[in-house]
Amino acid sequence: MSSGAAAAAAIAWIDGPGGGRWGAPGQLSVPLSERGLSLADGLFETVLVEGGRPHLLEAHLQRWCLGATVLGLPPPPGLERVLALAAEAISRSGIHTGALRLNWSRGDGERGLDLPAAGAARFWLQLSPCRPSFHPVRVIISRLERRNASSAISGCKTFAYGASVLARREACEAGQDDALLLSTAGGLCCGTTANLLVRHRERWLTPPLASGCLAGVMRAQALALGLAEEASEAIEPAQLQAGALLLNSLGCRPIRSLAGQELGAVPEAEPFWRQLLGAG
Structure with missing residues (x-):
């Protein structure tokens, strides 16, 4: 942000x-x-x-x-x-x-x-x-850290952000802006400080809470409004090609590239984010 x-x-x-x-x-x-x-x-x-x-x-x-x-x-x-x-x-x-x-x-x-x-x-x-951020980001998938799908702590917003700090550092050292974290249950889980949304036809998919992702407030807004739904299966990195967003309370950032490979464009992030904000 x-x-x-x-x-x-x-x-x-x-x-x-x-x-x-x-x-x-x-x-x-x-x-x-x-x-x-x-x-x-x-x-x-x-x-x-x-x-x-x-x-x-x-x-x-x-x-x-x-x-x-x-x-x-x-x-x-x-x-x-x-x-x-x-x-x-x-x-x-x-x-x-x-x-x-x-x-x-x-x-x-x-x-x-x-x-x-x-x-x-x-x-x-x-x-x-702090101003809300809507700038596109370049990401990698962290090789160092994963979200623990079996841990109760993964569902809580605790002070323990060491894994996110390490993954973000890993991304910066690779010349990128942020890192995506895999789940120990398989598939993509989230960003270091944001929920992940992946484009699928005319809707957004987000990993389920069972992946170990945090129950984000804006994620919940998107689900309640029917603008997103929980994926029934693990979200794989190849699905990012259709377009993806990193969403939290302080912004909505399109993922521009994965490990240097350009991804599909998505609609403007700010109107989507403000729709979620206004529905509260």
Whole structure:
């Protein structure tokens, strides 16, 4: 996602005594005992802010809550609290188009994996300038990383993005923009930070959740509107030739080429993405 040329600087807030603290992201901190830092033991959501308001926030919070249940975390903050903090972040920063990241961790803990006492969860957020991206991308299929179709963690948006970082680095070293990840169950699964849609006649196909892909909010919009459907079989790399998109809450990017080979053109990505956004 492009950061845009907005003059406004990112702003952050972290919960704490007296109602929390506001500041620049580089000025606020968490303790070294924070499990989100030491063990990636937490969840996050990235919400589009456009026109001075967060979009599809309820859908993001619903996924947040489902992920907390899977990880055994306390329920994260609800809609009223998040809306109030988002409005204050927008007002304080002057950012009317950006990315709002919501973070919910298990909080402080001792060394090792043993769970801390109940009630230790920690909440913080960050609002950064960012404009939706619709630029075509050049991709490879990662040889280093796969999505684990058998892992419950694959269905949660956790802090653990090491595999995506490694795959993106692999793509950059190959002179490309991004990487697609295969599923351990077979076939293509997703991009490093986005769901995959593949053109099939007059519709879009997306890998099923059983592949290990994340239940993306915009993916869910496309399915609900009947603009996409889950593939009944594994999506193979050859199917990208008909055209493909990488879709998430911050944009919709056509895949221009795979390992240097040009792919079929697709309709303009932005109108499709805005149709999904507007239906929320």
